[in-house]
Amino acid sequence: MASPVRAPLVEDWPVGPRETKTAENFATSAERFVIAHEVGHILHKHLITDSAKVDLAKASLAELDKRPVEQEIEADVSGTFISIESMDKDGIDPRAAVTGIYFFLRAVQLGELVGAIEVDEAHRPAEERLNICDHVIGGRYGSHAPVLRQWARSSDELLERFARAALKERDRRRLVAAARMDEVLRTTTWSMGQRDIARDTALLKEMQSLMSHSPSAVVEALAANLCDADTYRQVLQSASSVEALERDDRWRRHQIAHFIARYAPVPVKQCLGVRFPIMGGQA
Numbered sequence: 001m002a003s004p005v006r007a008p009l010v011e012d013w014p015v016g017p018r019e020t021k022t023a024e025n026f027a028t029s030a031e032r033f034v035i036a037h038e039v040g041h042i043l044h045k046h047l048i049t050d051s052a053k054v055d056l057a058k059a060s061l062a063e064l065d066k067r068p069v070e071q072e073i074e075a076d077v078s079g080t081f082i083s084i085e086s087m088d089k090d091g092i093d094p095r096a097a098v099t100g101i102y103f104f105l106r107a108v109q110l111g112e113l114v115g116a117i118e119v120d121e122a123h124r125p126a127e128e129r130l131n132i133c134d135h136v137i138g139g140r141y142g143s144h145a146p147v148l149r150q151w152a153r154s155s156d157e158l159l160e161r162f163a164r165a166a167l168k169e170r171d172r173r174r175l176v177a178a179a180r181m182d183e184v185l186r187t188t189t190w191s192m193g194q195r196d197i198a199r200d201t202a203l204l205k206e207m208q209s210l211m212s213h214s215p216s217a218v219v220e221a222l223a224a225n226l227c228d229a230d231t232y233r234q235v236l237q238s239a240s241s242v243e244a245l246e247r248d249d250r251w252r253r254h255q256i257a258h259f260i261a262r263y264a265p266v267p268v269k270q271c272l273g274v275r276f277p278i279m280g281g282q283a
């Protein structure tokens with residue numbers, strides 16, 4: 001919406017009022033499609049789930065959001081022309097509405113690609129949904145369709161470049177984080193005696209930063225080094241003394257991974273499938 005294809009992919013690209021406004025326009029148009037999709041559900045009198053089967057007071061949002069796939073398609077179809085025609089009525093160029101549809105579904109598609117959004121029975125893959133919306137545009141607006149798609153097509157090219165660059169950056173960060181995790185688990189010492197609070201704090205701080213850069217690299221390294229209960233018991237039993245235990249590489253790696261996991265955010269603990277009893281509470 002501001003010649004987006006020419007936007008360079010460099011970090012120091014200055015963001016001025018014009019760029020901020022462009023970003024707002026994209027977001028507003030995408031939001032309009034999301035709301036138009038929901039209005040579509042209302043127009044078609046789609047019920048939110050089968051209320052007879054669900055205790056509405058206790059149901060989670062995910063449970064309430066279950067609809068048959070046909071209803072989701074109907075809502076996408078209606079949402080497409082509702083967002084385009086309502087924008088036209090509001091005196092805004094309807095090409096912005098089409099851009100919003102593309103923009104929203106491409107963002108969902110990128111989410112699917114990295115596993116942040118799951119495709120379920122009701123919500124078909126974003127690419128499929130985009131094809132449906134695009135088909136509606138062609139069918140309903142006929143000879144006007146190519147003009148309506150103009151901005152969307154050029155921003156789509158930009159989004160594809162962003163997606164490629166983002167995935168490449170993700171892989172790069174993953175490699176760096178995995179190498180650092182390998183080093184930490186290989187070289188960090190651990191003893192049964194006195195803790196070095198300053199060192200431990202610095203380690204946790206670094207782990208926090210690594211987790212925000214590449215959570216999967218951290219989770220994989222921890223999972224590979226945590227012993228299960230049986231193995232841990234074996235390690236303890238086979239050590240002849242505290243000194244021998246401290247020389248056992250498996251024990252050392254487990255202690256470090258355990259320490260990092262204990263202070264990791266809840267989703268990381270869930271990924272690892274570990275629980276930590278509260279000190280002094282019940283084990």
Ligand SMILES: [Zn+2]
Pocket residue numbers: 037038041071072075
């Ligand atoms: Zn829906």
